[in-house]
């Protein structure tokens with residue numbers, strides 16, 4: 001319980017919603033609500049009296065600050081270089097949430113500080129990819145772009161990553177799968193898989209294993225036939241063991257056995273995904289995918305060889321390549 005003066009002090013001295021309710025944290029909503037109720041009760045005219053204009057003003061300010069905090073509108077995440085103002089949550093990942101900001105960025109915030117090392121691993125992977133695509137610029141669109149990070153944070157604080165937004169016109173492959181429950185026409189999946197293979201083969205050139213090639217981590221731009229391989233929190237160098245695994249992710253046998261992962265691990269995952277996305281009657285492509293999901297990693301082809309092998313298969317199945325417009329069905333909602 002607060003006294004009137006304590007409550008006034010708290011509210012009047014708060015420079016921002018985060019000052020009063022603490023740094024932004026969606027899991028702390030209840031706590032913020034309790035603080036709000038406690039302060040509001042003391043400042044309410046029924047308690048403070050209708051003549052207490054100072055309490056009245058503080059009460060209005062309190063409500064405004066709480067509203068801001070709840071909507072995340074006042075929440076700022078600071079780095080050494082800049083402050084990012086969170087607006088709303090865009091997506092929930094395996095270890096982090098992605099938030100929109102009022103500027104040209106999204107911010108990926110790890111859900112618990114104990115998983116900060118996974119974000120650090122992702123910074124490392126994305127920086128390696130940036131250096132690589134500075135040399136091979138045509139591969140740039142296939143990877144997320146890191147623009148800033150929290151850097152090292154104090155104990156108990158959550159690390160975050162600032163990324164270029166892949167928001168307008170993008171959906172995930174999981175959205176695509178939901179939109180086509182009977183599976184995709186092989187000609188639609190063809191351009192997605194060709195590009196996914198490019199993203200994977202590129203990473204493999206620098207010895208990087210993505211380690212979580214799942215429908216959530218593949219962003220698709222249906223209109224522009226764009227593919228971005230996101231979600232690099234599980235990435236490691238080939239020959240290492242995964243730092244962590246996701247509960248809902250379908251892994252190849254070497255991961256279940258706790259063995260080191262290799263580029264063949266990504267090949268397995270990409271083609272498991274292919275089998276999940278394709279319609280049942282896409283037998284040609286399905287046979288191809290099964291050749292890439294063999295239990296023994298040594299028997300799986302390399303991603304770089306698959307680029308040509310897949311193109312050859314597509315030509316055999318569908319003839320010369322033509323642009324085929326693709327869109328998700330509109331839901332009429």
Ligand SMILES: Nc1ncnc2c1ncn2[C@@H]1O[C@H](COP(=O)(O)OP(=O)(O)O)[C@@H](O)[C@H]1O
Nearest residue numbers: 091093094095096098163164165166216231233
């Ligand atoms: N740069 C981005 N712009 C917009 N959405 C993104 C971006 N990066 C990731 N996402 C979305 O956020 C989700 C979670 O991000 P991800 O990097 O996969 O986090 P995690 O590593 O915790 O799984 C993704 O599934 C994707 O839908």
Ligand SMILES: [Mg+2]
Nearest residue numbers: 093094217231
């Ligand atoms: Mg993810």
